Amino acid sequence: MESIKIYNAKTIKDHMATREGETKFGEKICFIEDLEELEKHPAEYVIFGIPEDIGIRANHGKPGAARTWQHLLASLLNIQVNEYTNAENLILLGEIDCRDLMDKAAYLGEEDPHYYAKLGDLVKKLDLAVTNLVEEIVGAGKIPIIIGGGHNNAFGNIKGSSRAIERPINILNIDAHTDLRSIAHRHSGNGFSCARHEGSLGKYAMFGIHQNYTPQYIFDEIKASEITRYQLFDDLMLLDEEKRFSSFNEMLSFVNRSEFGLEIDCDSIAGFPSSAQTPSGFSLNEVRNYVMRAKTTNCRYLHLCEAVAPAGEEGQTGKALTYLITDFMSNTTVL
Secondary structure (H helix, E strand, O other): OOOEEEOOOOOOHHHOOOOOOOOEHHHHOEOOOOHHHOOOOOOOEEEEEOOOOHHHHHOOOOOOHHHHHHHHHHHHOOOEOOOOOOHHHEEEEEEEOOHHHHHHHHHOOOOOOOHHHHHHHHHHHHHHHHHHHHHHHHHOOOEEEEEOOOHHHHHHHHHHHHHHHOOOEEEEEEOOOOOOOOOOOOOOOOHHHHHHHHOOEEEEEEEEEOHHHOOHHHHHHHHOOOOEEEEEHHHHOOOOHHHHHHHHHHHHHHHOOOOEEEEEEHHHEOOOOEOOOOOOOEOHHHHHHHHHHHOOOOEEEEEEEOEOOOOOOHHHHHHHHHHHHHHHHOOOOOO
16 A cells, blocks of 8 residues: 555664663564555554644644654653563554645645635545555454544544444544534544444444533534434533443443444543643543553554644653553453
8 A cells, every 4th residue: 555654673763762671662563564464463453653634724723743653653662561561462554654645735825715625635635545544454353553643534444444344333432522523624523424424433422522612513413313422521520430430331332332443532631732732621541541441342443643742742742642552452451
């Protein structure tokens, strides 16, 4: 696939900081030379990046998520290999090559009356690459871990997974927003409405959405649907920890009777540097707990998106995402 830049050990060399007597994650992580090797490879998980923020800009959001993939690698590749981290169970595939699309987006001027629509056209091209790659990975029996980039890429994750399993896929989305906006043009706020329009999205559960940032027409659409549910963060914050986890387990049980994808927008985490950073939201530790609860047999992918690290906080952002990845791969079971 021409849009995929496949990594090898040389690719990540500059990210590595080895230490005598210790083994770092990047020293044991797996590589492949071609996508055809996926099906026979013993590793269960495949991680790749989507270094873009076109969809975020098309949704009037804060750019910067295009750099998150590199910040993540600098952290993930340097954690310790031990009995808990399972580096041999992860293939570092590489990244979707977004350079041409990013260059075209940079060339567009905001004064153009069709600026947002033109960004949306670029997002559609990216959709195709994401869809094809996710279909390839899920079809090979692997579980992709997808690092954005914007939440626009949920559409490709859903469509690619749906094609691979040959039916609509359910989704559990931990997010401050529904991303069910109008499909007038493609952007980071309508990935799920586009997937529903195309028939790729099955049951859709939204956990932690904020009442202040959800239009009434979307609440009306959700309430009219038997296959869509939501839980307001505004109600969750009134509950104690045990009841919050009980509420999450209810949302999980709504989708996990069959194949589902786990979407996590970093906008849902209080104070997390992201495209729509919020002062009110889940703690990182809460979301880590949710991830460990969600990694059931039927979970077919994990998507982490919308992180935008400001200068000086790149390491902390990479560490936070790394915790979520290793939690997802962990053998620990949360009841």
